[in-house]
Amino acid sequence: MRFYSTKNKEYIVDLKTAVLQSLPPDNGLYMPTQIPELSEDFINRLSKYSFQEIATEVAKEYLEEDFEESQIVSLINHAINFQAPVSSLDDQLHVLELWHGPSLAFKDFGARFMAAVMSRLAEGSDKRLTILVATSGDTGGAVAAGFLGVDNVDVIILYPSGKVSPLQEKQLTTLGQNITALEIGGTFDDCQALVKQAFLDKEINEKYMLSSANSINITRLIPQSFYYFEAYKQLENKEEVVFCIPSGNFGNLTAGLLAKRMGLPVSKYIAATNANDVVPQYLQNGDYTPRPSVPTISNAMDVGAPSNFRRMEDLYGHLWEGMKGDIVGYAYDDYQTRDAIKEIYDRYKYVMDPHGAVGYLAAKAYQKDHPHSNIVILETAHPAKFLPVMEPILGTVEVPERLAVLSDREKVAHSLSTDYDSFRSWLMSK
Numbered sequence: 001m002r003f004y005s006t007k008n009k010e011y012i013v014d015l016k017t018a019v020l021q022s023l024p025p026d027n028g029l030y031m032p033t034q035i036p037e038l039s040e041d042f043i044n045r046l047s048k049y050s051f052q053e054i055a056t057e058v059a060k061e062y063l064e065e066d067f068e069e070s071q072i073v074s075l076i077n078h079a080i081n082f083q084a085p086v087s088s089l090d091d092q093l094h095v096l097e098l099w100h101g102p103s104l105a106f107k108d109f110g111a112r113f114m115a116a117v118m119s120r121l122a123e124g125s126d127k128r129l130t131i132l133v134a135t136s137g138d139t140g141g142a143v144a145a146g147f148l149g150v151d152n153v154d155v156i157i158l159y160p161s162g163k164v165s166p167l168q169e170k171q172l173t174t175l176g177q178n179i180t181a182l183e184i185g186g187t188f189d190d191c192q193a194l195v196k197q198a199f200l201d202k203e204i205n206e207k208y209m210l211s212s213a214n215s216i217n218i219t220r221l222i223p224q225s226f227y228y229f230e231a232y233k234q235l236e237n238k239e240e241v242v243f244c245i246p247s248g249n250f251g252n253l254t255a256g257l258l259a260k261r262m263g264l265p266v267s268k269y270i271a272a273t274n275a276n277d278v279v280p281q282y283l284q285n286g287d288y289t290p291r292p293s294v295p296t297i298s299n300a301m302d303v304g305a306p307s308n309f310r311r312m313e314d315l316y317g318h319l320w321e322g323m324k325g326d327i328v329g330y331a332y333d334d335y336q337t338r339d340a341i342k343e344i345y346d347r348y349k350y351v352m353d354p355h356g357a358v359g360y361l362a363a364k365a366y367q368k369d370h371p372h373s374n375i376v377i378l379e380t381a382h383p384a385k386f387l388p389v390m391e392p393i394l395g396t397v398e399v400p401e402r403l404a405v406l407s408d409r410e411k412v413a414h415s416l417s418t419d420y421d422s423f424r425s426w427l428m429s430k
């Protein structure tokens with residue numbers, strides 16, 4: 001499989017380069033030169049396969065030139081070692097629970113798959129591989145858990161001070177070993193800007209073999225396609241299937257678009273956002289106007305300049321009408337989100353996190369105009385990751401053991417400002 005830069009389709013690299021370099025030198029994003037198509041027979045027989053078998057089939061399409069089949073099988077069995085169950089609220093409204101992994105968010109899929117692919121691709125290099133990652137909350141926890149103790153790889157995580165939940169912060173700052181946390185006095189966009197600048201910095205790239213674990217890395221997207229197939233498999237009624245995706249950087253939604261191009265019969269994607277509604281705005285009027293992010297209670301979606309938008313445009317040949325045909329956008333504020341969390345609990349006795357609740361609102365709105373659709377809402381994280389939001393609304397929320405143990409661990413983080421030069425000297429002196 002080869003990959004081109006969204007800024008220059010003639011700039012083509014192999015899998016190893018796309019994965020380890022993460023961003024093309026022209027600052028575009030890597031896309032597969034050809035999106036593989038799965039056979040209709042495979043799609044029709046999905047119910048015969050386990051999740052791991054489905055993931056292996058999809059992964060093979062991307063990896064088979066670089067890995068032996070047996071390596072792909074063991075890589076998937078190691079990385080995708082938890083399930084993605086669909087829980088139905090009613091006959092037409094379903095929840096795809098993506099929080100059954102170690103950090104309780106969907107980003108575990110991407111992080112674990114990426115860690116497995118990267119550590120293999122980096123074998124035999126002279127410089128240690130260093131993963132530089134900006135997080136608005138959940139990426140960091142998933143990446144830290146995914147890479148913890150992985151041979152020959154270090155991870156440096158940048159997070160916005162005071163803008164991630166206390167438990168999210170613990171997930172980033174308490175693991176130690178090959179994981180280092182940097183607490184940045186700014187927003188997620190500032191963190192992302194620092195990371196982007198470091199990638200373009202010649203001296204830093206001489207010292208480190210740098211790679212990214214943000215959703216800009218193509219190995220984050222590939223495994224995020226797996227569970228669209230898995231969810232479709234679990235639906236009893238496969239007519240008019242719609243996926244509703246609470247979105248920030250739009251990696252999850254882009255992976256869904258890839259699944260459709262690979263042959264999954266999806267009738268629509270719903271892009272659900274909080275007040276950071278740059279993409280729903282674009283879908284409505286054709287103007288793409290990135291702007292600074294604003295903080296919300298669904299903080300993993302507080303993104304003002306979604307990095308995967310360039311990939312989405314690329315998939316539609318930059319045609320607004322094309323994208324509008326496949327995706328419909330909705331945005332909600334924090335008041336509506338809180339009300340939704342309560343409504344979902346009152347009506348269905350289901351505890352939904354603030355990100356999923358934004359998705360629920362969008363799904364309900366879509367359902368008004370499309371009463372026969374079967375909507376799958378992606379529940380992107382476990383509600384216990386957001387206790388300060390959840391508990392005032394619902395009272396006590398049960399905390400899974402793998403999260404509860406973190407609260408007693410001690411936070412270790414280096415504080416830095418948003419100034420690039422200080423970040424740079426910290427990196428160069430490390």
Ligand SMILES: *Cc1c(COP(=O)(O)O)cnc(C)c1O
Nearest residue numbers: 138248249250251252300380381
């Ligand atoms: C990262 C994240 C999102 C946003 O996903 P994107 O792929 O960046 O659009 C939504 N919800 C949760 C809980 C997340 O961690």
